[in-house]
Amino acid sequence: MRELDPKIDLQLLLGNQILNVLQGGVIEGIRKNCEGNSADVGFRSMREGNSLKVQETLLPQFYALCEEVKTKLGFENPIDFYITGNSEVNACAFYSDDEERPHIVEINSGLFNLMNEEEIKYVVGHEIGHLINCDSIISGIFHFVYPDEDALKRCPGFLLGRYKLYNQLAELSADRYGYMANENFDACVTAIYKMASGLYLEKMNVSIKTLMEENNRRLEYFLKEGGVSEGTHPVNPIRIRALELFAKEKTQSGLNRGMDELVNILQDFLYSELDYALADFVAAASIIMTQIDGKRDKNEEEVILAEMADFCLFPHKVLKQTEKGDVMKIFNESIAKVMELAPYKNIDLLTYYINVAFADGIIDEKEIELIYDLGKKVGLSEGAIAIELGKKVQKDFRPLASALK
Secondary structure (H helix, E strand, O other): OOOOOOOOHHHHHHHHHHHHHOOHHHHHHHHHHHHOOHHHHHHHHHHHHHOEEOOOOOOHHHHHHHHHHHHHHOOOOOEEEEEEOOOOOOEEEEOOOOOOOOEEEEEEHHHHHOOOHHHHHHHHHHHHHHHHOOHHHHHHHHHHHOOOHHHHOOOOHHHHHHHHHHHHHHHHHHHHHHHHHHOOHHHHHHHHHHHHHOOOOOOOOOOHHHHHHHHHHHHHHHHHHOOOOOOOOOOHHHHHHHHHHHHHOOOHHHHHHHHHHHHHHHHHHHOOHHHHHHHHHHHHHHHHHHHHHOOOOHHHHHHHHHHHHOOOOOHHHHHHHHHHOOHHHHHHHHHHHHHHHOHHHHHHHHHHHHHHHHOOOOOOHHHHHHHHHHHHHOOOOHHHHHHHHHHHHHHHOOOOHHHOO
């Protein structure tokens, strides 16, 4: 096995960002104090009572397979494996942060009806990969803060986008561990498509050659058209291409280059051409506003980055690139692009501009002039601009005691 890193740098970066934004260390402590071991005990109890536990004396062949995969992946912590009576071709992993309790990997019985030994090794390796990467720690913290659909509505767009992309990259990384478990690329591909279709592919005379040809055709669609992806898993054409790169590339640099294109597709699922134009607009608008008083304080920086982070993955990077470029050109081109793609966004453009102007708590006459100039540029009357300014004043203006002299 070549020495290629199964971890994905962007996934690690996003994981750290999510933990930092959610103050992971603090929140995890609160979560543990609230829940104790109840989640662990409940999940484990259901498996102990309603599933078949894999043991050397009970299921020796499958037990040996699981231990072989564990050893091959270098995972030394104990895992309890369970088989549950479920026709869905799927499996899952449950990370235990209690040293007294083993991790759990649950495999649905439907999987055994369709898969051969090499394919099952991939599935077991994939789930152990999630344990190695501690993926459920981040998901546990996220879902503690946002436990249901109503709570999720208050999740900032920039955080939700990062969490979705993190999950997709986590699956690509786990796929690599699945490949490391059997070092059989064809078996990994057939396993993925069996889980996707629920079909016994051999019985249907579907060959690996046909699967790969079809996968490549569908990948071309996502490369050219973008498509959409709503689930926690990447679409299969991307999963399989990413796994093919890991299996066949000879160097880490070659793997990283190949992955860049796929990661860009995943980002395009989250951010549209309109989003990128809005990010450019906020970046340029903030720089123009900053030039009035010659500085950008922490409050302004937070407002600017929070606005931009809804529209791009790396707001700091976009802001720095804009600062180095022709700011006015970027400003005007971004306005033109937004008005071309979504002319109804003219009020939004004005609102972003007003938010940046008010971020430092000071109403500057020159900033007000710029706001009126922008409003007219996007087709708003002076009265409409004044109404939006008035809303901001009534909602957020706070007089400063330091003005008393």
